[in-house]
Amino acid sequence: MVQDFRFYKELDGRWYVEIPEWKGPKEDLEMVQGADSMLELISGDAKECYLTFADVPFDGAEVLVLEHVREPNLGGGGDYxxxxxxxxxxxxxxxxxxxxxxxxxxxxxxxxxxxxQQE
Known part of the structure; x- marks a missing residue:
C-alpha cells in the first residue's frame, strides 16, 4: 500500500488527517500523543502538509518502527x-x-x- 494523505491544523491547534471515506467520528482522525508533534516537526510553520505513506520501503522515505501494539481497551493501534x-x-x-x-x-x-512537496 502506498497512499498520500493530507494533514491539517485547525485554529485550535489540533491536527487531523483527511480520509474522505472514513465513516467514523472526526475525533478518530485527530493526531494526538506524539503524532501531533511529528506533524509540527514535518510541517514547520505550515497549517497543513501532505505525506506519502507505505508499508514497504521507497526512495527518500523516513521510517516509523512499531514498538508496541496496544490492547483495544487502551485505545488500540500501536506505539511507534x-x-x-x-x-x-x-x-x-x-x-x-x-x-x-x-x-x-x-x-x-x-x-x-x-x-x-507542494507547489
Missing part, C-alpha cells in the same frame, strides 16, 4: 518510534490509533513516509 527525520535524531515516540489498522489493514512493523 521515529529515530530520525531528515538525518537529524528525533527520538520521537508516538501513538497511531486504530485508524492505522483501517488504512494499512493491520499494524505494519514499519511504516515508511515522506513529505510531499
Amino acid at each position: 518510534f521515529l529515530h530520525k527525520y531528515e538525518g537529524e535524531t528525533t527520538l520521537l515516540r508516538l501513538w497511531l490509533c486504530e485508524v492505522t489498522n483501517y488504512v494499512f489493514k493491520g499494524l505494519p512493523e514499519q511504516i515508511y513516509f515522506r513529505k510531499v
Whole structure:
C-alpha cells in the first residue's frame, strides 16, 4: 500500500488527517500523543502538509518502527518510534490509533513516509 494523505491544523491547534471515506467520528482522525508533534516537526510553520505513506520501503522515505501494539481497551493501534527525520535524531515516540489498522489493514512493523512537496 502506498497512499498520500493530507494533514491539517485547525485554529485550535489540533491536527487531523483527511480520509474522505472514513465513516467514523472526526475525533478518530485527530493526531494526538506524539503524532501531533511529528506533524509540527514535518510541517514547520505550515497549517497543513501532505505525506506519502507505505508499508514497504521507497526512495527518500523516513521510517516509523512499531514498538508496541496496544490492547483495544487502551485505545488500540500501536506505539511507534521515529529515530530520525531528515538525518537529524528525533527520538520521537508516538501513538497511531486504530485508524492505522483501517488504512494499512493491520499494524505494519514499519511504516515508511515522506513529505510531499507542494507547489
